[in-house]
Amino acid sequence: MTLLANNENPLFVHGVSWMVLLIVVIQAVVVFGALMISVMLMIWFERKVISDMQSRIGPNRAGPFGIMQTLADGIKLFFKEDLQPEQADRFVFKLAPYLTIIPAFLAFAIVPLGGEVTLGGHRFYLQLANPPMGILFLLAMSAIGVYGTMLAGWASGSKYPLLGSVRASAQLISYEAAIGMTVVMVVLVTGSLTTHDIVVAQATHLWQWNVIRLAVVPFVIFFIAVIAETNRPPFDLVEAEQELVGGFVTEYSSIRFALFFLAEFMNTITMSAITVTLFFGGPDGPVPHLGGFWSHLLWIVPLLWFLGKTIAFLFAFVWLRGALPRLRYDQLMDLGWRRLIPLSLGWLLIVAGFITGGWWGTGLTAAVVVSAGLIWRAAIVGARREDTQAILTPVGRRLWRRPGGSLPQAGDEGSGDGADEVVGGLDARGGAI
Amino acid sequence: MDAYLPILILLILGLLFAALSFVASTFLAPKKKPTAAKIAPYECGIVPEVEPPSRFPVRFYLVAMIFIIFDIEVVFLYPWAVIFRQLGSFGLVEVVVFAAVVFVAFLFLISNGAFSWGPVVRLTPGVPARTSSSTIARISGRPGGPVTAAGVPVSTGTPGQAA
Numbered sequence A: 001m002t003l004l005a006n007n008e009n010p011l012f013v014h015g016v017s018w019m020v021l022l023i024v025v026i027q028a029v030v031v032f033g034a035l036m037i038s039v040m041l042m043i044w045f046e047r048k049v050i051s052d053m054q055s056r057i058g059p060n061r062a063g064p065f066g067i068m069q070t071l072a073d074g075i076k077l078f079f080k081e082d083l084q085p086e087q088a089d090r091f092v093f094k095l096a097p098y099l100t101i102i103p104a105f106l107a108f109a110i111v112p113l114g115g116e117v118t119l120g121g122h123r124f125y126l127q128l129a130n131p132p133m134g135i136l137f138l139l140a141m142s143a144i145g146v147y148g149t150m151l152a153g154w155a156s157g158s159k160y161p162l163l164g165s166v167r168a169s170a171q172l173i174s175y176e177a178a179i180g181m182t183v184v185m186v187v188l189v190t191g192s193l194t195t196h197d198i199v200v201a202q203a204t205h206l207w208q209w210n211v212i213r214l215a216v217v218p219f220v221i222f223f224i225a226v227i228a229e230t231n232r233p234p235f236d237l238v239e240a241e242q243e244l245v246g247g248f249v250t251e252y253s254s255i256r257f258a259l260f261f262l263a264e265f266m267n268t269i270t271m272s273a274i275t276v277t278l279f280f281g282g283p284d285g286p287v288p289h290l291g292g293f294w295s296h297l298l299w300i301v302p303l304l305w306f307l308g309k310t311i312a313f314l315f316a317f318v319w320l321r322g323a324l325p326r327l328r329y330d331q332l333m334d335l336g337w338r339r340l341i342p343l344s345l346g347w348l349l350i351v352a353g354f355i356t357g358g359w360w361g362t363g364l365t366a367a368v369v370v371s372a373g374l375i376w377r378a379a380i381v382g383a384r385r386e387d388t389q390a391i392l393t394p395v396g397r398r399l400w401r402r403p404g405g406s407l408p409q410a411g412d413e414g415s416g417d418g419a420d421e422v423v424g425g426l427d428a429r430g431g432a433i
Numbered sequence B: 001m002d003a004y005l006p007i008l009i010l011l012i013l014g015l016l017f018a019a020l021s022f023v024a025s026t027f028l029a030p031k032k033k034p035t036a037a038k039i040a041p042y043e044c045g046i047v048p049e050v051e052p053p054s055r056f057p058v059r060f061y062l063v064a065m066i067f068i069i070f071d072i073e074v075v076f077l078y079p080w081a082v083i084f085r086q087l088g089s090f091g092l093v094e095v096v097v098f099a100a101v102v103f104v105a106f107l108f109l110i111s112n113g114a115f116s117w118g119p120v121v122r123l124t125p126g127v128p129a130r131t132s133s134s135t136i137a138r139i140s141g142r143p144g145g146p147v148t149a150a151g152v153p154v155s156t157g158t159p160g161q162a163a
Helices: A003-009 A018-053 A069-077 A090-108 A135-155 A159-190 A195-202 A216-229 A252-277 A292-297 A301-324 A329-356 A357-388 A394-400 A416-428 B002-028 B058-082 B089-111 B134-138
Strands: A116-119 A122-125
Touching: A003 B134, A018 A069, A018 A122, A018 A216, A018 A252, A018 B002, A069 B002, A090 A135, A116 A301, A135 A159, A135 A252, A135 A301, A159 A195, A159 A216, A159 A252, A159 B058, A195 A216, A195 A252, A216 A252, A216 A301, A216 A329, A216 B089, A252 A301, A252 B002, A329 A357, A329 B058, A329 B089, A357 B089, A416 B002
Parallel strands: none
Antiparallel strands: A116 A122
């Protein structure tokens, strides 16, 4: 099986010796430390950029340009009371931050950071792990992360967290399908699941980057879905503070609260890195010809390319937060289910068709256009059905059949404040949540 | 299994970090016994009287069930995508048939309004739909607001206007 041989990390070719173990541990510690520091810098970066966009100054007291502000905030949280609400399910309440933070740590392991390095006779990739399951590992970790969010809200025994977590679960699973299907397209053109192979397949030429090979659309779908998956604005309905206080983290304080936010920013960084890996060639980029002493530093150039691209996407995340208002819940579900998922499925078939042959591709493109028309028609039928079978609460039906048709006034016989009851009927239908 | 060794080490590091931060928080955090108001469920200062709801709009369950259809489809697509070039046109035809089956189910769901999460635009059959402009017209008492089946404009019904 040549496929498996390619997947192997050259570090493990001669088995696991103490030296190899040492290299792995050093790699893990470096990745761990880099992740923590980059989260710290990311929070500072976000606050600074948002401040600039809103004509404010932002944090500027702790350290130069306020760069230590995040550290100060983090240390402050250690000194805060660790409260547990009396209604909480104690075990699950304590477990939920772990369930959120651990997958956030692990997901970064499969990101290829740079090319190959030789150290002490051992050749290895600048990538913590390159398991055969590859990109599936990322999907698995983000799926486990949903449990953390869901259980945190459920275990708090309070209303706002519960509403936040119900919203979150529906939102996360809605966009997971779109993410899954766009990743399938990348796997389709690469023919391998491992992130290393995905990056290698995009190397050397700009037009081999998947964003161009797959004609931009999958990248756009993936990026929108990723923003929704990380609960970033404009998809931050989970913690919409104007309506849900703090969403699923309302009842959390002290270090548990800190872990949730650490996980959120870590996911943002990981997802930017994964976007770069899947669609923008990962560490690929022109390497200058370095001679003499400088040739020892050649390995650092791909790393710099990777960092530059990732920071560009992190800026895009912050930019979208600064520029766009939050979506309404029905708009969120509509975008996910009626637009992104059919579009990604159709694009997948077109890509598969053109890989097989030009005529297959043309035929499938026509079929997808016809299908889009069918969806449009189905949406109209759905809307009409909703009109003719308008769901009426008993109160509403009674109101409309009153002689003269006026709404009952306060103090009228029977129904009390009719207008409020109609609104209550709308809520029961799910429009308000 | 060697390939998973680094992930295991990262898992241990992550667990250590989380555990150590809890230990540090235990030592550093104030040890006062919290008051009853502090550990009550947070409701913006109002004393909670009603238990958190145990029932949800059925749409959330519906979304969970529809998600299973698409997730299973994605699960089948991964192995197919890896060996797509070996399968050739046979693999393509197979997945087109598979996608068509899922697509028919999807059309059925849409035409039944399974993904319509929007607010109710029509309370009863036969009256004009509610829109932003009709609501503004109704609130401000201007013409253009909703009418009943008998053609009489609907009053706002606020106590202030009734007096």
